[in-house]
Amino acid sequence: MELKNKTIDEILSFLSPYLHGKSNALKLALVAFFSRGHLLVEDLPGLGKTTIAIAIAKALGMNFGRIQCTSDLLPSDITGLSMYNKNTSAFEFHPGPVFNNIVLVDEINRATPKTQSALLEAMAEKQTTIEGKTYKLARPFFVIATQNPVEQFGTFPLPESQLDRFMMKISVGYPDRNAVMAILKSGSRRDDLYDIVPMMKKEEVIATQEDIRTGVTISDKVLDYILDIVETTRSSKYILAGISTRGVLAVQATARTLAYFSGRDYVIPEDVKLLAQYTLPHRLIYREEYGSVDKKEIIKSLVDQIRLPV
Numbered sequence: 412m413e414l415k416n417k418t419i420d421e422i423l424s425f426l427s428p429y430l431h432g433k434s435n436a437l438k439l440a441l442v443a444f445f446s447r448g449h450l451l452v453e454d455l456p457g458l459g460k461t462t463i464a465i466a467i468a469k470a471l472g473m474n475f476g477r478i479q480c481t482s483d484l485l486p487s488d489i490t491g492l493s494m495y496n497k498n499t500s501a502f503e504f505h506p507g508p509v510f511n512n513i514v515l516v517d518e519i520n521r522a523t524p525k526t527q528s529a530l531l532e533a534m535a536e537k538q539t540t541i542e543g544k545t546y547k548l549a550r551p552f553f554v555i556a557t558q559n560p561v562e563q564f565g566t567f568p569l570p571e572s573q574l575d576r577f578m579m580k581i582s583v584g585y586p587d588r589n590a591v592m593a594i595l596k597s598g599s600r601r602d603d604l605y606d607i608v609p610m611m612k613k614e615e616v617i618a619t620q621e622d623i624r625t626g627v628t629i630s631d632k633v634l635d636y637i638l639d640i641v642e643t644t645r646s647s648k649y650i651l652a653g654i655s656t657r658g659v660l661a662v663q664a665t666a667r668t669l670a671y672f673s674g675r676d677y678v679i680p681e682d683v684k685l686l687a688q689y690t691l692p693h694r695l696i697y698r699e700e701y702g703s704v705d706k707k708e709i710i711k712s713l714v715d716q717i718r719l720p721v
Contacts, residue, residue, distance in 0.1 A: 454583045475515070556577070629666070636717065
């Protein structure tokens with residue numbers, strides 16, 4: 412198998428002038444994308460969540476659509492709707508932003524539950540049903556949603572079923588002092604992102620996703636390690652409901668992608684352990700008495716208790 416980790420390094424290097432101090436968040440976003448999953452980014456405003464989505468779309472030659480969520484957003488604003496054309500005396504379907512390759516859903520928790528649910532079928536089945544007709548979505552299809560952890564007024568928390576459809580949840584974090592200095596000296600280059608030449612073609616992206624799915628092996632020992640983590644979350648005193656089957660598949664898929672990015676055609680336990688803090692905390696239901704405890708710390712403590720296989 413021809414590994415393309417060099418291309419991934421090139422993408423990170425090429426986009427660094429546009430994304431000062433965000434290389435880790437960008438790499439995690441690429442892991443979610445090439446794992447054929449979806450990404451939830453929770454962080455403060457103005458830290459580059461939207462820029463990361465645009466950067467991935469442009470660098471990989473993907474179509475890009477944006478949905479700005481508000482309380483009056485309707486499901487049809489996401490999926491599209493049929494409009495009457497008086498010239499043809501017929502209804503014509505106008506596709507919504509969900510028909511793009513990469514869809515940025517900005518401040519997803521500001522949309523009402525009814526509107527949020529318009530994404531459920533799209534994220535799980537890569538299709539959407541509108542007015543009784545089912546439409547296949549573009550390949551690849553990647554939802555990157557953002558939400559603000561501070562401003563809770565006028566928001567609708569995502570239900571567990573929707574959170575479970577996100578393969579990973581990350582934060583961008585504040586850039587360090589050197590990164591901020593570089594931003595101050597060079598200014599924002601976000602507008603330049605729209606003019607960059609893609610580094611990969613859409614066909615190459617799909618081929619890479621397939622290489623990862625079929626070409627990276629996971630030994631029985633690593634699978635047993637994953638199952639040990641699953642059983643630990645399901646029996647923990649901190650957790651009311653453990654990892655779902657969808658969650659187990661997410662752990663497996665992201666570990667394969669990280670191995671691929673690292674130049675290996677096999678997964679090691681460290682791949683699983685490293686990504687656990689991004690693939691697990693958001694999809695678990697915690698007991699009320701531990702609601703104030705950092706969920707990442709709970710997962711870290713549980714995973715640390717499990718011995719790594721040799």
